[in-house]
Amino acid sequence: MLESMPRIGWAVGLVLMAIPVGAAAEEVSLASYGDGATLVQKADEYGGGWTGEWLLDERPQSGWASPEKRLGPHVFVIALPEKSAVSRLEFDTQSIDGDGRGAKNVRLEISDTSASTGFVPLASVTLQDRADRQSFPVAATAAGRFLRLTVLDNHGAADYTELMDVRAYGRQLTNSPMADVSGTYETNFNDFHVLQQSTSLVGCYEYKEGVLVGGLEGHVMKLTWREGPDHGPALMVFSPDGKEFTGFWGRGEDGVFSGGRWDGKKKSSVVGTCPHWKGDAQTQLQHDLATEGHVRFYGINFDSDSGVIRDESKPALDRLAAVLKAHLDWKLTVEGHTDSLAGAAHNQTLSQARADAVKAYLTRAGIEAGRLRTVGLGATKPVASNDSAAGRAENRRVELVRN
Numbered sequence: 001m002l003e004s005m006p007r008i009g010w011a012v013g014l015v016l017m018a019i020p021v022g023a024a025a026e027e028v029s030l031a032s033y034g035d036g037a038t039l040v041q042k043a044d045e046y047g048g049g050w051t052g053e054w055l056l057d058e059r060p061q062s063g064w065a066s067p068e069k070r071l072g073p074h075v076f077v078i079a080l081p082e083k084s085a086v087s088r089l090e091f092d093t094q095s096i097d098g099d100g101r102g103a104k105n106v107r108l109e110i111s112d113t114s115a116s117t118g119f120v121p122l123a124s125v126t127l128q129d130r131a132d133r134q135s136f137p138v139a140a141t142a143a144g145r146f147l148r149l150t151v152l153d154n155h156g157a158a159d160y161t162e163l164m165d166v167r168a169y170g171r172q173l174t175n176s177p178m179a180d181v182s183g184t185y186e187t188n189f190n191d192f193h194v195l196q197q198s199t200s201l202v203g204c205y206e207y208k209e210g211v212l213v214g215g216l217e218g219h220v221m222k223l224t225w226r227e228g229p230d231h232g233p234a235l236m237v238f239s240p241d242g243k244e245f246t247g248f249w250g251r252g253e254d255g256v257f258s259g260g261r262w263d264g265k266k267k268s269s270v271v272g273t274c275p276h277w278k279g280d281a282q283t284q285l286q287h288d289l290a291t292e293g294h295v296r297f298y299g300i301n302f303d304s305d306s307g308v309i310r311d312e313s314k315p316a317l318d319r320l321a322a323v324l325k326a327h328l329d330w331k332l333t334v335e336g337h338t339d340s341l342a343g344a345a346h347n348q349t350l351s352q353a354r355a356d357a358v359k360a361y362l363t364r365a366g367i368e369a370g371r372l373r374t375v376g377l378g379a380t381k382p383v384a385s386n387d388s389a390a391g392r393a394e395n396r397r398v399e400l401v402r403n
Helices: 052-056 281-291 311-326 344-364 389-395
Strands: 038-041 074-092 105-111 120-126 134-137 143-151 165-172 183-187 190-197 200-205 210-217 220-227 230-238 244-249 264-268 294-296 332-337 372-376 397-402
Touching: 038 052, 052 074, 052 165, 074 105, 074 120, 120 134, 190 210, 190 311, 200 220, 200 281, 200 311, 210 281, 210 294, 220 244, 220 389, 230 389, 281 294, 281 311, 311 344, 332 344, 344 372, 344 397
Parallel strands: 332 372
Antiparallel strands: 038 074, 074 134, 074 143, 074 165, 105 120, 105 143, 183 190, 183 264, 190 200, 200 210, 210 220, 220 230, 230 244, 244 264, 294 397, 332 397
């Protein structure tokens, strides 16, 4: 019997058997929540803890199951954050809930037209019943924004078909700016009011006097939520039209998005407010540094593997400079943090370069260099698991510590 769990390849042609996973550092992960992908069409599902959303969470222990005795075919459509060329696919089935239930024959198509039309074949693959990180090359060269995944059958079980995770790797071909996400969203934690100022996000939600602080990177919101002394991380991904988001929240500093889902649908472009909210990014930043002495400064985005600050992030640094000019007695340590994808030495050098870049920007903005100390901590202090794109996104950050 299926148990509730906490916590989506098709093409005609040659059937490919799984190959060993090789080193592919140049590949970019494309089809997970942490990369900005969203599930825009779900197949029918068992429900409970077995839902299509878990196919994109990069956790092989969580996944999708079909309704009883409806073994296939089952169709999912994944919206990628940008037009992309897919070169490799991965699937997880080790943690299925019974022998023979694992997805077997799977097809993947891609479209650059819409979530319902224009699909061309990418690959047709045969999965093992119980194995993670089953890797397959993609023979076709088509590119697009939407992936259609069809699970055709299983390995012989008469009750359910299950798949735990799917990942796609390749190259993003475009880099489109996200429209302003400011507004009010109806969510499972009541109304969620968010104000975007360049790449900074601040807001509140009408549940236990909740406050939000964070940043926007592509289609991904990286946030810290706070309800009095209770706090934790949250990561949400916007739909291609920017009108909905879906994501996860966690509690405390355990680095796991174990709290549950956090989904929202835009109801107004008016931000709205809450009695307990400070009202804008600069005021919230000043309040947090004054009261907490420590801020995760999400919204400072850098070029890939570089210490170069993106232009989109400079207004956030201007707000920090304004706060420091208003508090001449404050001194800050600027901490650079990375994910763990590269080696320790590389990550330490990169994180130091990013912290130094923030200091250099602030000194050009009129802040005395002696008020600013920098330290690169590499991947030594993760705030989330580096095993998923969602966790890595949370770990790539700048932190500010008031001395």
